[in-house]
Amino acid sequence: MKVSKPVCPDCARKELDTVKRIRDYLKPKERRNAPVLQVSQDLDIPVRYIEYLIREKYFDLTRYPSMQYKCKNCNTLITLGEYCSSCAEELRKNLLSTNEDAGKNNKDNNDPDGNFYKTRL
Incomplete structure (x- = not known):
């Protein structure tokens, strides 16, 4: 049903x-x-x-x-x-900055084996 x-x-x-x-x-x-x-x-x-x-x-x-x-x-x-427009915008900005920081951390680590293990955890 x-x-x-x-x-x-x-x-x-x-x-x-x-x-x-x-x-x-x-x-x-x-x-x-x-x-x-x-x-x-x-x-x-x-x-x-x-x-x-x-x-x-x-x-x-x-x-x-x-x-x-x-x-x-x-x-x-x-x-x-769930959130007012100003809180939603603040959350969006925080998520974008977190994604950018994560992207920078991945670029800084040039160890190919290290990335292999990180992407699977």
């Missing part, structure tokens, strides 16, 4: 029921802009689980603009991905 998520059918059903509860809660206009913390408190659903559901794209953020969650690094409110 092909499954779209690595969870059992009962857990998938519970997840969809939770999404329906949140959508029903946010349906009235006066609650449409309720922050995640308020939704969590009123429905007794953990904030981290609501954030997970937002990341999994269960909510149209144009319709529910308050459904934001915190960046994993700096806690800025975001609506897409």
Whole structure:
């Protein structure tokens, strides 16, 4: 049986029921802009689980603009991905500099046998 998520059918059903509860809660206009913390408190659903559901794209953020969650690094409110744009750019720069440093280290070592063993470890 092909499954779209690595969870059992009962857990998938519970997840969809939770999404329906949140959508029903946010349906009235006066609650449409309720922050995640308020939704969590009123429905007794953990904030981290609501954030997970937002990341999994269960909510149209144009319709529910308050459904934001915190960046994993700096806690800025975001609506897409794991990191805000500034943290993502900083991570990208760090990765690029690490790759450049690794490339320089490989060029400095001209021992052909040494590289043979390093590439296989």
